[in-house]
Amino acid sequence: MNAPAYNFAYLDEQTKRMIRRAILKAIAIPGYQVPFASREMPMPYGWGTGGVQVTAAILGRDDVLKVIDQGSDDTTNAISIRKFFAKTAGVETTTSTADATVIQTRHRIPEASLHAGQVLVYQVPIPEPLRFLEPRETETRRMHALGEYGLMHVKLYEDIARFGHIATSYAYPVKVNARYVMDPSPTPKFDNPKMDNCAALQLFGAGREKRIYAIPPHTSVVSLDFEDHPFSRYRHDAPCALCGANDSYLDEIVTDDKGGRMFVCSDTDFCETRQAQGHRGSESAAPHKERAHG
Amino acid sequence: MAEREDSDQPLLMAEGLGKSYGSLTACRDASFALYPGEVLAVVGESGSGKSTLLQLLSAQLAPSAGQVSYRMRDGVMRDLAKLGEAERRFLFRTDWGYVHQDPAMGLRMAVSAGANVGERLMAVGWNHYGRIRDTASSWLERVEIDTGRIDDAPRTYSGGMRQRLQIARNLVTEPRLVFMDEPTGGLDVSVQARLLDLMRNLVSELGLAAIVVTHDLAVARLLSHRVMVMKGGRVIETGLTDQVLDDPREPYTQLLVSSILPA
Numbered sequence: 309m310n311a312p313a314y315n316f317a318y319l320d321e322q323t324k325r326m327i328r329r330a331i332l333k334a335i336a337i338p339g340y341q342v343p344f345a346s347r348e349m350p351m352p353y354g355w356g357t358g359g360v361q362v363t364a365a366i367l368g369r370d371d372v373l374k375v376i377d378q379g380s381d382d383t384t385n386a387i388s389i390r391k392f393f394a395k396t397a398g399v400e401t402t403t404s405t406a407d408a409t410v411i412q413t414r415h416r417i418p419e420a421s422l423h424a425g426q427v428l429v430y431q432v433p434i435p436e437p438l439r440f441l442e443p444r445e446t447e448t449r450r451m452h453a454l455g456e457y458g459l460m461h462v463k464l465y466e467d468i469a470r471f472g473h474i475a476t477s478y479a480y481p482v483k484v485n486a487r488y489v490m491d492p493s494p495t496p497k498f499d500n501p502k503m504d505n506c507a508a509l510q511l512f513g514a515g516r517e518k519r520i521y522a523i524p525p526h527t528s529v530v531s532l533d534f535e536d537h538p539f540s541r542y543r544h545d546a547p548c549a550l551c552g553a554n555d556s557y558l559d560e561i562v563t564d565d566k567g568g569r570m571f572v573c574s575d576t577d578f579c580e581t582r583q584a585q586g587h588r589g590s591e592s593a594a595p596h597k598e599r600a601h602g
Numbered sequence: 603m604a605e606r607e608d609s610d611q612p613l614l615m616a617e618g619l620g621k622s623y624g625s626l627t628a629c630r631d632a633s634f635a636l637y638p639g640e641v642l643a644v645v646g647e648s649g650s651g652k653s654t655l656l657q658l659l660s661a662q663l664a665p666s667a668g669q670v671s672y673r674m675r676d677g678v679m680r681d682l683a684k685l686g687e688a689e690r691r692f693l694f695r696t697d698w699g700y701v702h703q704d705p706a707m708g709l710r711m712a713v714s715a716g717a718n719v720g721e722r723l724m725a726v727g728w729n730h731y732g733r734i735r736d737t738a739s740s741w742l743e744r745v746e747i748d749t750g751r752i753d754d755a756p757r758t759y760s761g762g763m764r765q766r767l768q769i770a771r772n773l774v775t776e777p778r779l780v781f782m783d784e785p786t787g788g789l790d791v792s793v794q795a796r797l798l799d800l801m802r803n804l805v806s807e808l809g810l811a812a813i814v815v816t817h818d819l820a821v822a823r824l825l826s827h828r829v830m831v832m833k834g835g836r837v838i839e840t841g842l843t844d845q846v847l848d849d850p851r852e853p854y855t856q857l858l859v860s861s862i863l864p865a
Binding site: 450454458459534535536 | 687688691695710713714716717720721722723724725726729730731732734735752753
């Protein structure tokens, strides 16, 4: 390979220092959105420019990087970001959750539990949980400062009034360290409990909105709810068609135009690991038989 | 008029209150005391400083001169300018109400009526959906809104309904003081009459103190116990409502009273 034309991990050292300062502040104040001078990255906004900058700032030469998009290691976004860092930083990459030291993610938290020393980097489109209720940034920052979170419950109230249950299924608001209400990025609410008391460091980067926030290891993360409508996870009522897992988050895949569909693990590494261990689902052994799941 | 044990102590006191913008004086030297359960109307023509005064009293604007003090729920008289922002905002969503002339300013137009009423409850820590909804529904009944419309957003409501919803939203935390800025402005006469009737009943039932800013002397006559007449930023006449409106002393007040069109 030719000598790299870019600085290690693409960003220049001063920019990385600036981002690291923001990350340190974010870790010191769990859940607080720290503004930072987000840079233009060689990818469009919405493709993970915030996550990429955070990853670039924390990556060291001996790190092992894993990138997932909706749980999958082999989608366009995941592959291009993995290649980007393989090229600009020359770091080792992996698809194994257990082997990775830095995991950049869009929309999922891996099924395998994370261990101490790992860093999970989230790509965040809209960091402000109160945004769609209160459009003024000056006002939402004041509400965070004063801990006025009644408005967050207005959103949940609206859900119940309209649908009979809390219908928010992703970007489900959480309270971090009993202080700041935080948007966990558009992860499904199925993943919310994994953030609580997690052994790994969790960093959130929003490139377009220029915000970084964090959950340090072993921090309490509580999903907001009502006493009479408690938080509940949602999962399709089916085993994975490939590995038979009953506890993983499932993607619904349409297989034909006659209503045929199958459910498979959204976390490809988790699913492949299980299949390698000999677990089989309905689809990996025999042709798929349509089953309706309520 | 509802009497409370502490009704001999003023709830709100203004002393030498003034606001100027450079050489322009919007309001000067306003002093008065408001007692629990008392309704004070501030009348005057457009540009006379009524709204400035209301904003000064409700601590939304910092005065250039003088001070406003308020008797908190613990009975201690506090200077509003010395309250922290958190305390002031807490006061604003619990012990005070503020009814805007334009309901769109005081309501969240895109969320349901129930959530609009429930917001203050959730802000003070209510965490039980069923109870919030029951309370919201009983308040809608009290302001004569069909409870079947609890899940409709106020943008589907008529002007009069919006204003009544705004009142319910403010009263749900049982405030002791309500500020009203032209509460009947922009409503047609029959809707005005119904709204005024409702407000008069609520104020006397709940023993609310209220400061009502209006240019409509009929509103002052129906709602208030006392009237303050403003002109050019100055309070020129105060007194009992009947006394001021039936026997005005100042030439300007006489002009105001005489300019009411005969019904």
